[in-house]
Amino acid sequence: MTQAIETQADPHTAPQTRRRPSAKPHGQWNVDGKAPLNHNEEFKQRDNGLNVRERIETIYAVKGFDSIPSDDLHGRFRWWGLYTQRKPGIDGGKTATLEPHELEDRYFMLRVRIDGGALTTEQLRVIGGISVEFARGTADVTDRQNIQLHWIDVTDVPEIWRRLESVGLSTTEACGDVPRVILGSPVAGIAKDEIIDPTPVIREISARFIGDPELANLPRKFKSAITGHPSQDVVHEINDISLVGVVHPELGPGYDLWVGGGLSTSARLAERLGAFVTEERAADVWHAVVRIFRDYGYRRLRNKARLKYLMNDWGPEKFRAVLQDEYLGYELPDGPAPSRAGSPGDHVGVHEQNDGNFYIGAAPVVGRVNGTVLTGLADLLERNGSRRLRTTPHQKIVALDVAPGKVDAVVEGLEALGLSSAPSLFRRSTIACTGLEFCKLAIVDTKDTAERTVAGLEESLADISARLPEQLSLHINGCPNSCARIQTADIGLKGQLLPDADGGQTPGFQVHLGGGLASSDREEAGLGRTVRGLKVTADGLVGYVDRVVRRYDEQHAEGETFAEWAHRADEEFLK
Incomplete structure (x- = not known):
């Protein structure tokens, strides 16, 4: 795959050309030192965002919303997946004119972190129950493979965490200046045409590094994506780091390394480093890229504090050299680029798995579901012998392990829940x-x-x-x-x-x-x-x-x- 962005002439898109560094310090720890240059950096250095959990459980959940100081409420709460939500009735014309405390409600959005989009029906049922009991039935499947709930009262958060963690889920670093959820192929380990199963790498990264205090003060959010499917189903071009399945002519299946993508108001596509990463080295390479962002990322201006700006200044050659020389201590072999994607990456429809069973991709309308639908989906799958499903980066849901004789029943049941496996184009x-x-x-x-x-x-x-x-x-x-x-x-x-x-x-x-x-x-x-x-x-x-x-x-x-x-x-x- 080649990059098209270098030929973009549209003035509304960010250039891919390198720019000269600013004369002012960028706030790079390895260049300018760690003295904070703005309030965000001050509160992160003063107290690690992960530490707020104890205060939520012992103080704020007991004393209520009014007991929460601003730096926790508008800052550190994000390290545990919590944002204050918009107060009802405030029109869009006031978004830019009101202060944050005037816009916000006394309730929270809570983001359930789902690395790789992988869920069991037991986990789904717990999320559905939380939605009904604590979130007024709300639930959205996001394009980051998470599930978001709304109307969360801080007094209920400890019980919500208890229920999530009892089934192996969490909200750890679902938001904040941290490594966010790891996007993964929704058909990892089951697709007949898979190049490499990313599940072991996703699990290793999550187990070793998510919740690590040494990685909990990044310049800003850090987005990851890993796939081994030829559809390239994790929007790898717009993540800070992506590992895309390829086959090396001598080393066999592994990953092609992409760095520095991101959209927002200055859109920029990631660039290939030209480096091949084996499964055994993938978690260490991921860790090294995160640390480069931590140590060299720009912190002075928050709107420039994404890895894409560092990549824009360094370029892939320098980035790869720093990665290898300063962080890995060894050279990565050159590797091939991914081939053109072979099929749509949303996995909608009925598809045969590598074991003779089927997976069924279904579309809610723009990811909007509710607690009753989630619980009903868990019941439907279990009734038909399936206990696994995945969310996707396209706001879809994929049911796994459906026996051939159960496909029709699952398709009909999904449709009854408002989840279509044969949706219209739009x-x-x-x-x-x-x-x-x-x-x-x-x-x-x-x-x-x-x-x-x-x-x-x-x-x-x-x-x-x-x-x-x-x-x-x-x-x-x-x-x-x-x-x-x-x-x-x-x-x-x-x-x-x-x-x-x-x-x-x-x-x-x-x-x-x-x-x-x-x-x-x-x-x-x-x-x-x-x-x-x-x-x-x-x-x-x-x-x-x-x-x-x-x-x-x-x-x-x-x-x-x-x-x-x-x-x-x-x-x-x-x-």
Whole structure:
């Protein structure tokens, strides 16, 4: 696979060219020393974020929300998967004008960490029970393979932790300036065409390093992804580190190492280091890359405190040299790049496993489920002899180990729960972030908007649906931060407020077109194109997507993808 981003001319995408370092210190520990240069660095040095758990259990859960000081509430709580959620009734126009304490409610979002997306039905049932009893039934499957709950009262957190940990789950470092959840192939260990099973590496990293105080003060969040499946199903181009399954001509199956990806307001795709990593060395290489970020990452400005900025300055050659010389103490062999992805990476549908059983990928609407659905799913799978499932980086759920004679029953049961294994094009390909309902950064609603849009497009495009591609991604984000990966979607929508006819404001979106990551229908990854002045209101969203998709259907050349068409089409056809 090659990188397309170097040829991007769009001024709205971040350049891949190297920039000269700033004359001011970046706050790099190994260069500038450890003196904190902002308040975030001060509170992290003053007390490790992992230490807040004891205070939550012994003080805050006893005395309640008002007993929580700001640095714990707005900082260290994240190390245990807790963010205050948005107070109901505050419109998006006030997001940038109100102080955090004015936006936040007295309740929390709680993120359950699920490395590799791997769950048992027992674990799923516990999450479902927590949702019903403590979270007003809420539950979202995220595009980081976690499950998020809302309406959590701090007084209930110790009991929630007790229940999660009784089945081997946790919220440890689900948020914060730490190594976040490790994305893993949802079909690890079961796919017939798997190159290498990443499960042992994910488990080793999690056991050795998650919760390690030495890695609990990074410049900012650190995102990881590991896959051995040829569909490259972990969005590896946008993570801080990714290990992608390849076969070395002499050394056999292992991993190709990618570093420095990330989206948000300065999108940048990861770069290959050209290094081959064996399974035995993979956890140590991961550990070394995290420590490079800890020691050399930029800490002075928080909006520059991601690994992608260091990679932008160093380049892959220097990064690999520092990795080998300062942290590993040995050279990694050169290795091959991954081949073009061989199939869609969302794993939707019915597929045979390597043992003769089947896995079934099913789509909720933009990841939104609830506690009753989760409990019902656990019951359905157990009733049909399955006790394992996976979440995916595409807000989907994959049921594993379904016997041939049980497939029809599971498919029907999934449909009854609102989880379709044969979804429409846009139900399959649409994802959305949390949005205005709960997120303090959001400007517009996303989940409900996405659900209405999917339903509207299913109806309006029914006459041409048979001619459309198997996947055509629509990603909806409530703010510029790109939690829903808008720059890498066929159609990406960035939430903002637009002027209305009465001199006020209405929810809407800036449009990105033609982005995408590894897939079976595109040669390379690339960021989407923006067209000057192309914005659409939330109410006009169905009409706009219908219009641009129909133009693609009418104008594209044989075999031309939507992304390819969108990048070459005249602007008039994209509006």
